Amino acid sequence: MKTFVGLFAIDAAFGFAIAVTYWFVAHEEAAGTALLAIMGAALALATAYAVLAERDAHLEGDDPNETNEQAAGEVLGVFTSASPWPILIALCTLALLTGMLWSPLLGAAGLIGMILCFWRLGAESARTGT
Numbered sequence: 001m002k003t004f005v006g007l008f009a010i011d012a013a014f015g016f017a018i019a020v021t022y023w024f025v026a027h028e029e030a031a032g033t034a035l036l037a038i039m040g041a042a043l044a045l046a047t048a049y050a051v052l053a054e055r056d057a058h059l060e061g062d063d064p065n066e067t068n069e070q071a072a073g074e075v076l077g078v079f080t081s082a083s084p085w086p087i088l089i090a091l092c093t094l095a096l097l098t099g100m101l102w103s104p105l106l107g108a109a110g111l112i113g114m115i116l117c118f119w120r121l122g123a124e125s126a127r128t129g130t
Contacts, residue, residue, distance in 0.1 A: 015036060016040040019039075019040055031100070085124065088113070091113075092114035095107070
């Protein structure tokens with residue numbers, strides 16, 4: 001977990017540093033700065049989640065003495081291939097971000113679609129227990 005946290009924390013700091021630099025270099029251009037800041041915030045959120053919720057996780061990458069043969073067969077998690085919600089969330093995210101550039105109506109539709117997809121994904125996860 002230390003490797004994951006360190007990598008994502010450095011990436012989050014890089015995202016925020018690039019956002020601040022872009023603000024001054026691009027003469028206060030708001031859209032690019034906002035997207036870079038969102039990137040940094042998303043990486044910071046992933047880092048915070050790892051620190052708070054997954055602090056007891058044992059990942060093979062944290063043990064410098066473990067070989068690839070010893071780590072083979074490790075369960076990495078549950079990955080569903082039958083659920084349509086992840087790809088629909090990606091499409092709604094695309095609509096939201098495209099709407100930020102071209103049309104507020106498209107952005108609002110993407111946001112509403114994303115909220116509905118997350119709601120249904122949560123309901124599906126609760127029903128299957130994964």
